[in-house]
Amino acid sequence: MPSTTxxxxxxxxxxxxxQRQILLDLIDxxxxxxxxxxxxxxxxxxxxxxxxxxxxxxLKLLKQEGLVDELDLMHYGGDQHYYETRMKQEHAHIICLRxxxxxxFFGEPLQKLRRQIEGxxxxxxxxxxxxxxxxxxxxxxxxxxxxxxxxxxxxxxxQRVRKAV
Amino acid sequence: MPSTTxxxxxxxxxxxxxQRQILLDLIDxxxxxxxxxxxxxxxxxxxxxxxxxxxxxxLKLLKQEGLVDELDLMHYGGDQHYYETRMKQEHAHIICLRxxxxxxFFGEPLQKLRRQIEGxxxxxxxxxxxxxxxxxxxxxxxxxxxxxxxxxxxxxxxQRVRKAV
DNA sequence: GTAGGTGCAAAATCTTTGCATGCCG
DNA sequence: CGGCATGCAAAGATTTTGCACCTAC
Numbered sequence: 001m002p003s004t005t006x007x008x009x010x011x012x013x014x015x016x017x018x019q020r021q022i023l024l025d026l027i028d029x030x031x032x033x034x035x036x037x038x039x040x041x042x043x044x045x046x047x048x049x050x051x052x053x054x055x056x057x058x059l060k061l062l063k064q065e066g067l068v069d070e071l072d073l074m075h076y077g078g079d080q081h082y083y084e085t086r087m088k089q090e091h092a093h094i095i096c097l098r099x100x101x102x103x104x105f106f107g108e109p110l111q112k113l114r115r116q117i118e119g120x121x122x123x124x125x126x127x128x129x130x131x132x133x134x135x136x137x138x139x140x141x142x143x144x145x146x147x148x149x150x151x152x153x154x155x156x157x158x159q160r161v162r163k164a165v
Numbered sequence: 166m167p168s169t170t171x172x173x174x175x176x177x178x179x180x181x182x183x184q185r186q187i188l189l190d191l192i193d194x195x196x197x198x199x200x201x202x203x204x205x206x207x208x209x210x211x212x213x214x215x216x217x218x219x220x221x222x223x224l225k226l227l228k229q230e231g232l233v234d235e236l237d238l239m240h241y242g243g244d245q246h247y248y249e250t251r252m253k254q255e256h257a258h259i260i261c262l263r264x265x266x267x268x269x270f271f272g273e274p275l276q277k278l279r280r281q282i283e284g285x286x287x288x289x290x291x292x293x294x295x296x297x298x299x300x301x302x303x304x305x306x307x308x309x310x311x312x313x314x315x316x317x318x319x320x321x322x323x324q325r326v327r328k329a330v
Numbered sequence: 331g332t333a334g335g336t337g338c339a340a341a342a343t344c345t346t347t348g349c350a351t352g353c354c355g
Numbered sequence: 356c357g358g359c360a361t362g363c364a365a366a367g368a369t370t371t372t373g374c375a376c377c378t379a380c
Contacts, residue, residue, distance in 0.1 A: 053361080112277070
């Protein structure tokens with residue numbers, strides 16, 4: 001997370017502690033979609049004393065300051081939240097519910113949506129999030145095979161595969 | 166939740182137990198945005214033995230069957246999830262972070278977004294969710310007053326109001 | 331009758347809080 | 356050096372699981 005971020009924190013009278021610098025750098029570099037636990041694991045490699053609680057407090061702070069966005073990626077992988085540094089450009093997250101791959105979509109419908117909502121409701125948008133779940137082109141094929149297999153198995157219960165032990 | 170829903174459950178070989186009928190009816194009638202705990206409270210009024218676990222299990226089932234959608238309303242009010250019966254028409258949820266009011270937006274940018282994503286990525290969409298947080302037109306005014314007050318208080322710390330005990 | 335569903339208790343997961351101590355500015 | 360920040364332990368909130376009993380079909 002570059003100097004601009006550190007700058008905006010300091011401007012708010014927020015202290016740049018050693019722990020925060022570590023977390024800020026990780027969130028920025030790691031690219032994308034870290035959850036609190038992963039961030040904690042990574043941070044511990046740099047400072048084994050850094051506490052999980054500090055991770056949560058820092059994420060909450062960054063969220064409040066509008067420096068990171070919170071996602072849940074359709075709860076693929078559980079109930080954690082994922083974080084990414086706020087980008088100038090709004091985008092949707094498209095997650096494959098079979099392989100977990102996340103694509104990002106930037107496109108004018110998102111801006112149009114935003115403008116219409118501001119216009120229609122006189123609403124002041126602070127946070128926006130679009131998340132879409134389904135099957136990517138690759139997994140659609142595999143998925144239909146899986147479904148077919150399951151159907152066959154159900155139709156001929158005698159041939160049902162023994163559960164793995 | 167009308168006969169159509171009960172029908173689609175039965176078609177899947179899913180039993181319509183007394184508990185499920187209660188929950189289905191509540192989700193359908195109550196209109197919108199119930200979280201598991203509220204649903205549980207309402208259900209208990211109809212059957213005091215109905216267990217919280219059954220609520221969770223039923224919601225999970227309905228989600229899997231695509232009969233309800235899960236929201237988080239930008240975590241206004243905490244980390245619970247909210248549920249609403251799946252509508253034919255996709256819509257975004259717009260939540261005021263000050264008063265908690267939820268508006269729904271139906272509009273062509275949402276359909277366009279969907280079509281573009283299907284086209285650009287060859288993605289098969291199963292779930293979609295757009296949630297937007299900010300201030301409604303009413304709260305924008307109140308909010309700016311509050312911010313001003315806070316600024317004044319910060320500038321003249323001697324006049325700071327004593328914390329409530 | 332039987333597979334699937336429920337209740338209960340207990341656990342798992344994720345996140346927050348209270349408080350004494352530490353350290354940034 | 357003052358007050359915000361951290362670590363630690365403990366609690367809180369939400370959701371899941373194991374298992375014996377129950378019931379819809």
